[in-house]
Amino acid sequence: MLFTFAPQEERAQPMPVPLSVQQRVWALSEWLTEHREEFRLREVVPGMGNLLVVANPASSLAPLTDAVLAQWPTVQPRPESGRTVEIPVQYGSGSGEDEGPDMALVAAHTGLSVAEIIRRHSETTYQAYCLGFQPGFGYLAGLDPSLATPRRDTPRVRTPSGSVAIGGNQTGIYPSTGPGGWQIIGRTSLVLFDPSRDSPSLLQPGDSVRFVPGGGA
Amino acid sequence: MIEVLRCGAMTSVQDLGRPGYRHLGVGHAGAMDCIAVRQANMILGNDPAAAVLEVSVAPLVLRFAEDTHVALTGTDFTASLSSTSGEHAQDVSVLPGHATPVRAGSILTLSRPTIPGAHCYVAVAGGIDVPLVLGSRSTDLSAGFGGLAGRTLAAGDQLPVGAVTGRCISSRHGVRSIRPIHILRALPGPDWDLFTAEAQDRLPKQPWRIRHQSNRMGLRLHGSSLPLRQPVELLSSGVMPGDVQVPPDGLPIVLANDAQTTGGYPRIASVIEADIWQLAHMPPSTSVFFRLVNREEAAAAMAQLQQYLTRLALTIATDVAGED
Numbered sequence: 029m030l031f032t033f034a035p036q037e038e039r040a041q042p043m044p045v046p047l048s049v050q051q052r053v054w055a056l057s058e059w060l061t062e063h064r065e066e067f068r069l070r071e072v073v074p075g076m077g078n079l080l081v082v083a084n085p086a087s088s089l090a091p092l093t094d095a096v097l098a099q100w101p102t103v104q105p106r107p108e109s110g111r112t113v114e115i116p117v118q119y120g121s122g123s124g125e126d127e128g129p130d131m132a133l134v135a136a137h138t139g140l141s142v143a144e145i146i147r148r149h150s151e152t153t154y155q156a157y158c159l160g161f162q163p164g165f166g167y168l169a170g171l172d173p174s175l176a177t178p179r180r181d182t183p184r185v186r187t188p189s190g191s192v193a194i195g196g197n198q199t200g201i202y203p204s205t206g207p208g209g210w211q212i213i214g215r216t217s218l219v220l221f222d223p224s225r226d227s228p229s230l231l232q233p234g235d236s237v238r239f240v241p242g243g244g245a
Numbered sequence: 246m247i248e249v250l251r252c253g254a255m256t257s258v259q260d261l262g263r264p265g266y267r268h269l270g271v272g273h274a275g276a277m278d279c280i281a282v283r284q285a286n287m288i289l290g291n292d293p294a295a296a297v298l299e300v301s302v303a304p305l306v307l308r309f310a311e312d313t314h315v316a317l318t319g320t321d322f323t324a325s326l327s328s329t330s331g332e333h334a335q336d337v338s339v340l341p342g343h344a345t346p347v348r349a350g351s352i353l354t355l356s357r358p359t360i361p362g363a364h365c366y367v368a369v370a371g372g373i374d375v376p377l378v379l380g381s382r383s384t385d386l387s388a389g390f391g392g393l394a395g396r397t398l399a400a401g402d403q404l405p406v407g408a409v410t411g412r413c414i415s416s417r418h419g420v421r422s423i424r425p426i427h428i429l430r431a432l433p434g435p436d437w438d439l440f441t442a443e444a445q446d447r448l449p450k451q452p453w454r455i456r457h458q459s460n461r462m463g464l465r466l467h468g469s470s471l472p473l474r475q476p477v478e479l480l481s482s483g484v485m486p487g488d489v490q491v492p493p494d495g496l497p498i499v500l501a502n503d504a505q506t507t508g509g510y511p512r513i514a515s516v517i518e519a520d521i522w523q524l525a526h527m528p529p530s531t532s533v534f535f536r537l538v539n540r541e542e543a544a545a546a547m548a549q550l551q552q553y554l555t556r557l558a559l560t561i562a563t564d565v566a567g568e569d
Contacts, residue, residue, distance in 0.1 A: 071267045073483030080483025085518050085547045159270040160507025163388045204388045223378045223390050229269045
């Protein structure tokens with residue numbers, strides 16, 4: 029049984045979700061995770077400015093909804109983790125034959141040179157807001173609006189793992205090989221998700237992320 | 246050890262799934278019909294979470310290296326067991342829902358499902374003993390971990406079998422599959438209010454045909470489309486198997502076990518947990534109806550299903566004890 033918590037005024041906001049809202053989502057998510065047993069919760073999943081809570085179907089939802097609605101207005105925003113994850117990236121050259129096959133397309137769309145795209149993409153510090161889509165895929169906030177490029181009309185059947193890509197006004201890294209609709213501008217050799225690690229996901233909500241040109245692939 | 250001699254597409258190792266990791270982007274995976282898995286494991290005296298093979302496309306031909314028992318549940322397949330003792334080859338058909346003894350060297354053949362495209366489960370005493378990954382033996386096919394090397398089975402694969410922990414039911418008895426009724430009970434979804442009154446009315450009234458692009462990620466439906474009051478751009482949020490998403494074309498998709506953990510399409514409804522197993526038995530071109538229920542009805546349906554499983558476990562325990 030599902031209970032999605034997304035206050036109307038926040039849900040209607042266009043992207044990007046302000047960091048202050050997301051910090052409250054992290055805080056509420058952390059609070060609920062600490063009270064997992066009490067509310068018999070199965071999943072607590074932060075989204076972009078929202079939170080999915082899955083409770084055991086046998087339990088009454090009233091104590092949970094009451095607690096969430098009481099917490100939300102007063103919850104102390106959880107600061108960022110303070111951790112910066114550096115992602116080494118081999119950026120594409122624009123030839124289309126390398127780690128960033130869509131670099132030329134992004135250059136054509138944005139009107140920027142490849143060097144300028146790399147500069148703007150790697151000089152920004154991004155915040156990992158939440159994880160989803162694939163195991164270990166971080167939704168990153170902070171893409172320079174001048175780099176926004178629409179998704180591909182037809183998704184690629186095979187986007188290689190480690191691909192660094194732009195989709196609309198977002199950027200991200202594909203942890204595993206699979207279909208993907210974003211424009212690939214580079215590749216990293218970092219393993220974003222490994223289920224055998226103590227902490228399987230390299231990125232955690234609240235982390236800062238920086239892309240470092242060179243030596244990625 | 247079990248050797249895979251022949252194998253159709255999409256056969257994989259699954260158990261009851263990998264809950265609790267959606268915040269890391271890890272999907273549920275697991276058997277589409279977890280009731281059938283529980284039945285099979287009860288028949289064989291296995292742990293309820295023992296891993297089984299999920300089969301939707303014939304054939305599947307397996308050779309067993311040791312004496313054991315197998316059980317088939319879910320959609321019925323035409324199945325037979327061939328054993329060679331001395332010069333005599335023997336071919337017997339395998340009844341679904343029974344504990345079927347298997348002699349070392351025997352070959353089990355699943356040739357034809359009674360409903361093409363629906364799922365059958367092959368369980369073995371002791372369970373398929375692939376390593377636990379994040380608490381489950383299920384195959385995460387999109388991320389490529391769990392199960393056997395994170396992929397579907399192929400001819401030549403060797404499947405390890407776990408130690409037998411319990412006793413099978415007597416050969417005189419069987420467990421009947423629960424038949425899908427092709428009606429999915431559903432709660433109004435988180436984005437119900439974003440849809441027109443016409444769409445809200447249409448969802449439970451018309452039959453929805455399952456499209457061919459359906460798979461373990463989701464069942465794509467065809468019918469008169471479900472329009473929104475106005476176009477919306479939703480922020481990505483967590484989604485669950487059973488959620489009924491409606492992309493811009495207005496044709497709903499029921500998310501299934503391998504659905505990704507986040508989505509951005511409006512959700513008009515959520516199939517209740519007690520009915521999600523039916524998704525395993527709704528192959529392309531068949532039709533399904535939705536029936537809207539409230540939370541109390543959803544909880545009651547789950548309690549009823551739980552009660553069935555408890556009663557079945559008791560009946561089986563009595564049967565096994567009676568063999569002494």
